[in-house]
Amino acid sequence: MADNTTPAIELRGLRKRYGSGDTAVDALKGVDMRIAPGEVVGLVGPSGSGKSTLLKCLGAVIDPTAGQMLLGGEAIFDEVWKVKDLRTLRRDRIGFVFQAPYLIPFLDVTDNVALLPMLAGKSNKDARRRALELLEALDVAHRAKASPSLLSGGEQQRVSIARALANNPPIILADEPTAPLDSERALGVVKILNDMAQQHQTAIIVVTHDEKIIPTFKRIYHIRDGKTYEE
Amino acid sequence: MISLAARDIAHSWSKYVFTGIGLGLLIGVTLSMAGIFRGMVDDAQVLLRNSQADVWVVQKDTQGPYAESSSLPDDVYRSILGMPGVQQAANVTYFTMQVQHQGKDIRVMVVGFKPGQPGAPPSLVAGRHVTRSHYEAVADVKAGFKLGEKIRIRRNEYTIVGLSQRTVSSGGDPMVFIPLADAQAAQFQKDNDAIVSGRERTAANPAFNRPNVPGLLEAVQMSQTTSHNVNAVLVQVRPGWDAAQVAADIQRWKHLQAYTYADMEEISVKKLIATSAKQIGLFLVILTIVSTAIVSFIIYTMTLGKIREIAVLKLIGTRNSTIAWMILQESIGLGLVGFIIGKTVSTLWAPAFPKYVLLLPLDAVLGLLVIVVVCTLASVMAIRAALKVDPAEAIGG
Ligand SMILES: Nc1ncnc2c1ncn2[C@@H]1O[C@H](COP(=O)(O)OP(=O)(O)OP(=O)(O)O)[C@@H](O)[C@H]1O
Ligand SMILES: [Mg+2]
Numbered sequence: 001m002a003d004n005t006t007p008a009i010e011l012r013g014l015r016k017r018y019g020s021g022d023t024a025v026d027a028l029k030g031v032d033m034r035i036a037p038g039e040v041v042g043l044v045g046p047s048g049s050g051k052s053t054l055l056k057c058l059g060a061v062i063d064p065t066a067g068q069m070l071l072g073g074e075a076i077f078d079e080v081w082k083v084k085d086l087r088t089l090r091r092d093r094i095g096f097v098f099q100a101p102y103l104i105p106f107l108d109v110t111d112n113v114a115l116l117p118m119l120a121g122k123s124n125k126d127a128r129r130r131a132l133e134l135l136e137a138l139d140v141a142h143r144a145k146a147s148p149s150l151l152s153g154g155e156q157q158r159v160s161i162a163r164a165l166a167n168n169p170p171i172i173l174a175d176e177p178t179a180p181l182d183s184e185r186a187l188g189v190v191k192i193l194n195d196m197a198q199q200h201q202t203a204i205i206v207v208t209h210d211e212k213i214i215p216t217f218k219r220i221y222h223i224r225d226g227k228t229y230e231e
Numbered sequence: 232m233i234s235l236a237a238r239d240i241a242h243s244w245s246k247y248v249f250t251g252i253g254l255g256l257l258i259g260v261t262l263s264m265a266g267i268f269r270g271m272v273d274d275a276q277v278l279l280r281n282s283q284a285d286v287w288v289v290q291k292d293t294q295g296p297y298a299e300s301s302s303l304p305d306d307v308y309r310s311i312l313g314m315p316g317v318q319q320a321a322n323v324t325y326f327t328m329q330v331q332h333q334g335k336d337i338r339v340m341v342v343g344f345k346p347g348q349p350g351a352p353p354s355l356v357a358g359r360h361v362t363r364s365h366y367e368a369v370a371d372v373k374a375g376f377k378l379g380e381k382i383r384i385r386r387n388e389y390t391i392v393g394l395s396q397r398t399v400s401s402g403g404d405p406m407v408f409i410p411l412a413d414a415q416a417a418q419f420q421k422d423n424d425a426i427v428s429g430r431e432r433t434a435a436n437p438a439f440n441r442p443n444v445p446g447l448l449e450a451v452q453m454s455q456t457t458s459h460n461v462n463a464v465l466v467q468v469r470p471g472w473d474a475a476q477v478a479a480d481i482q483r484w485k486h487l488q489a490y491t492y493a494d495m496e497e498i499s500v501k502k503l504i505a506t507s508a509k510q511i512g513l514f515l516v517i518l519t520i521v522s523t524a525i526v527s528f529i530i531y532t533m534t535l536g537k538i539r540e541i542a543v544l545k546l547i548g549t550r551n552s553t554i555a556w557m558i559l560q561e562s563i564g565l566g567l568v569g570f571i572i573g574k575t576v577s578t579l580w581a582p583a584f585p586k587y588v589l590l591l592p593l594d595a596v597l598g599l600l601v602i603v604v605v606c607t608l609a610s611v612m613a614i615r616a617a618l619k620v621d622p623a624e625a626i627g628g
Binding site: 052055056059061062087088090091092096098099102104105106107111115116118119120124147163175 | 232233235238239241242243539540543544545546547548549550553621622623625626627
């Protein structure tokens with residue numbers, strides 16, 4: 001259940017400046033955000049407004065310049081990184097879904113999903129059992145042994161959602177996950193994200209331009225020129 | 232954890248097999264090159280081994296009988312036999328000539344020997360040893376003759392009664408063994424015109440053509456047309472005697488040159504190695520560099536083709552070491568595929584070479600080690616490129 005006292009994600013005055021001097025770009029100019037466990041929020045804004053930058057900061061692949069980031073109440077960034085191993089942080093606590101599914105072509109569907117639990121130290125058998133559960137829940141278990149390149153776009157995107165969920169992370173970051181899909185499939189993906197958030201109490205941020213899915217979010221953050229506004 | 236490298240190779244196996252075949256042919260050439268060098272050295276050594284001699288006695292101040300020509304009177308061996316420590320001493324002659332076989336010219340080394348003595352052909356692969364003292368021959372299988380066939384050496388025909396193997400000159404020419412007396416005659420034989428004109432010259436000389444001494448002219452002419460020379464005397468020393476000491480004694484008392492096995496190796500093998508080792512060694516170094524460049528290029532290109540997957544792997548928390556290990560394994564895997572193909576093809580095509588190709592297992596093991604090192608070095612560039620990949624790239628713009 002959503003817990004008001006400890007949000008899954010909390011951002012306070014988050015700033016990101018690319019470069020320095022004359023060419024410096026202030027992509028984030030003090031972003032505040034609170035997302036509860038199990039909540040799916042939309043993040044919309046024009047091109048260049050800082051959406052991807054925000055996801056990269058949260059995803060611990062670029063360094064914010066200032067501010068605070070808290071996951072489940074724990075400050076992972078407070079002017080500097082508070083966790084040493086960002087790789088493990090990404091592996092265990094953050095799920096990623098991209099615009100393109102970016103599946104690993106040389107692993108079959110099951111192992112694409114099972115790879116994360118394997119990296120986290122689970123046995124191959126346990127990792128695959130977990131992967132099959134998720135594939136089943138996402139209705140792609142019938143393609144479990146297939147090579148990802150043989151799947152349809154919608155199937156691939158569901159596999160990539162299964163992968164994001166594999167280590168049961170408290171948050172999922174999705175960057176335009178429905179962009180290449182038709183509206184029926186796009187709505188299907190959003191429904192899956194909502195179901196997963198409900199079931200696993202996962203907080204999900206969905207960056208989107210997609211007019212078809214924007215109305216489905218209960219809560220939307222608008223971002224413009226590096227600042228967020230809640231609707 | 233699953234092996235990412237094995238999965239990647241299985242996924243793009245056709246690419247691996249084709250590049251592996253290319254690399255394998257290159258490795259095959261490299262191994263053959265080493266085999267040709269070993270074969271050359273072995274040709275030189277086998278000549279010494281086959282002689283079954285401990286000491287070679289040759290003309291004074293020559294490096295005969297293989298590296299330089301040498302000529303000795305053929306009765307010298309008797310006095311050598313009488314020296315302390317000498318078990319056996321036998322005359323031998325060597326000369327190289329072209330013989331005809333089924334319309335083709337073949338270069339052979341004709342060896343004149345005494346049956347059962349040093350210099351005789353070693354164990355045969357077919358037929359029997361020479362038993363008559365004339366017109367029988369044992370030939371190396373490489374000369375192409377069959378048992379019962381005739382071989383023409385100068386003016387006489389010889390019947391092939393036995394076949395030997397790996398009996399070659401230091402240049403790799405197959406040997407033909409014939410009885411010593413025949414060989415002496417053949418080696419120093421003059422053609423008919425020369426004999427006729429030689430006889431006329433002798434007959435015109437009043438010193439030899441004396442009307443009151445019947446038979447003198449004929450005897451002199453006879454001695455001019457038959458030969459009493461050989462190229463070397465091969466000596467076996469008695470058990471317990473030092474070959475070097477025996478050689479030194481022969482040299483001192485007989486005013487001849489005597490070489491031990493080690494001396495002969497110095498003359499024929501070491502010099503050969505000194506010149507061709509550099510030649511072949513440089514070739515091997517170049518081939519190794521070329522292979523490194525090729526493997527580097529292939530692995531680098533393959534890695535660049537996987538940049539996006541590598542970014543995703545990093546984003547989801549794969550260690551750098553896991554990614555580096557994947558690339559290293561793929562590189563070494565490619566090398567192993569190449570090695571297996573290279574070893575196979577070099578073994579298959581070795582008999583097709585006109586000269587002896589000796590593929591030593593040790594060279595194969597060394598080659599394998601070099602390949603592992605080469606593939607490790609070759610993966611460095613690709614690994615560096617992979618480690619530079621930013622996981623943020625997976626998220627994109
Ligand atoms: N690596 C970078 N170096 C310098 N400037 C950057 C870098 N990445 C992004 N920017 C700038 O930061 C600002 C925000 O970029 P960002 O990619 O976050 O926008 P976005 O909202 O994701 O846009 P889009 O909808 O087009 O994907 C832009 O002005 C962009 O040019
Ligand atoms: Mg973007």
